[in-house]
Amino acid sequence: MDFREEAAAIAGELIALRRELHKIPEIGLDLPRTQAAVLAALEGLPLEITLGQSSTAVTAVLRGGRPGPAVLLRGDMDALPVTEESGVDFTSEHEGTMHACGHDLHTAGLVGAAKLLAAHRDELAGDVVFMFQPGEEGWDGAGHMIAEGVLEAAGRRVDAAYGLHVISDMVPRGVFTTRPGPMMAASSGLFVTVVGKGGHGSRPQTTLDPIPVAAEIVTALQTLITRRFSVFEPIVITVGTFHAGTRHNIIPDTATFEATVRTFSEEALAQVEKESVALVEGIAAAHGLTAEVRFEREYPATVNDADEAAFVADTVKDLFGEGRYAEMPEPIMGSEDFSRVLEAVPGSYMFYGATVKDDPAEGASNHSPRAAFDDSVLADGAALLAELAVRRMDRG
Ligand SMILES: [Zn+2]
Numbered sequence: 001m002d003f004r005e006e007a008a009a010i011a012g013e014l015i016a017l018r019r020e021l022h023k024i025p026e027i028g029l030d031l032p033r034t035q036a037a038v039l040a041a042l043e044g045l046p047l048e049i050t051l052g053q054s055s056t057a058v059t060a061v062l063r064g065g066r067p068g069p070a071v072l073l074r075g076d077m078d079a080l081p082v083t084e085e086s087g088v089d090f091t092s093e094h095e096g097t098m099h100a101c102g103h104d105l106h107t108a109g110l111v112g113a114a115k116l117l118a119a120h121r122d123e124l125a126g127d128v129v130f131m132f133q134p135g136e137e138g139w140d141g142a143g144h145m146i147a148e149g150v151l152e153a154a155g156r157r158v159d160a161a162y163g164l165h166v167i168s169d170m171v172p173r174g175v176f177t178t179r180p181g182p183m184m185a186a187s188s189g190l191f192v193t194v195v196g197k198g199g200h201g202s203r204p205q206t207t208l209d210p211i212p213v214a215a216e217i218v219t220a221l222q223t224l225i226t227r228r229f230s231v232f233e234p235i236v237i238t239v240g241t242f243h244a245g246t247r248h249n250i251i252p253d254t255a256t257f258e259a260t261v262r263t264f265s266e267e268a269l270a271q272v273e274k275e276s277v278a279l280v281e282g283i284a285a286a287h288g289l290t291a292e293v294r295f296e297r298e299y300p301a302t303v304n305d306a307d308e309a310a311f312v313a314d315t316v317k318d319l320f321g322e323g324r325y326a327e328m329p330e331p332i333m334g335s336e337d338f339s340r341v342l343e344a345v346p347g348s349y350m351f352y353g354a355t356v357k358d359d360p361a362e363g364a365s366n367h368s369p370r371a372a373f374d375d376s377v378l379a380d381g382a383a384l385l386a387e388l389a390v391r392r393m394d395r396g
Helices: 002-007 010-022 031-044 103-118 143-148 208-230 268-287 306-320 338-344 375-395
Strands: 049-050 059-064 066-076 126-134 159-165 176-178 181-184 188-193 237-243 256-263 290-299 303-304 325-327 347-353
Touching: 002 010, 002 103, 002 306, 002 375, 010 103, 010 181, 010 347, 010 375, 031 049, 031 059, 031 103, 066 103, 066 338, 066 375, 103 126, 103 159, 103 268, 103 347, 126 143, 126 290, 143 338, 159 306, 159 338, 159 375, 176 290, 176 306, 176 375, 188 208, 188 268, 188 338, 208 237, 208 256, 208 268, 237 268, 256 268, 268 375, 303 306, 303 338, 306 375, 338 347
Parallel strands: 066 126, 066 159, 159 347, 176 325
Antiparallel strands: 049 059, 059 126, 176 347, 181 303, 188 256, 188 290, 237 256
């Protein structure tokens, strides 16, 4: 098996599939056109296919010719509510929706891995589960697929899991990167409504003005982070929305804001959950107002198994050369629902440079309307997934 060569031979069809998907981006758990394109691309391969019940997930199992471990490979498929400005000639045909995080490459790359492995089915010592996942961007698609049994799709729990994410800036094109242990943060949401009593803007003393109180809370949340947590405990709170009022001379009844909260340790998460809620309620009460506050845990931290991350690094270097691997110096505060898979089974997530710029610092970041991904990296990404599956099965 020479997956690099075999992947290069199907690069054209993988790129064509990626561009077809790029034109028809879909958001959330319901991706009917994407699912149809994946099923068409898998047509004729010796796969056992199961479709999602609560989403348009596709789970495909390839049975190897010999017994052995079960390995899961994952590609997420959903897009974002972004209006595309990337300038590519296969730009989004769905107004206001864009594959701005490169999940079109993940989907096509996983199809590629399925084709490569299916061609060697009889030689495989184990089974491969291909996890085509919708709803990564905040919809917990991984949670939906796990609830419907993707980890047991081969008839037993998978032994290892790998996932790959393309990056449109920062990482040089064609370079793979990961790290042992924590790689991405846990994400949570803090949702606040400060409830006061509105009235005429000229007579604030007759009202309970929620705006200065909510503004004070926003500032105090940053103080909470710097005064209540060690500087060595990575934690971020960002207030991303703040809404109140209709006109400058009217004091509104309420002010609302939402924050994203990023953490790594369970201790920090439990503490920020408890103390942020208390802080919101306490500041509102200090001014004679009330607050409705909800803290929602979204995705857990993405934590790579140390041995599996080392295995990924060795496999990349072996397959493509030392220069194609760079160890991630530190985790990032982004989050990812592949974390749910890695909570359940050992494995590793990886980033993969797909910037169109020769200097990656000049690339527009993932989620930007100008984000662009070079699909010349697709074949190598598919080859790596196939290689990881084979080597992991051979390890027993
Ligand atoms: Zn993404």
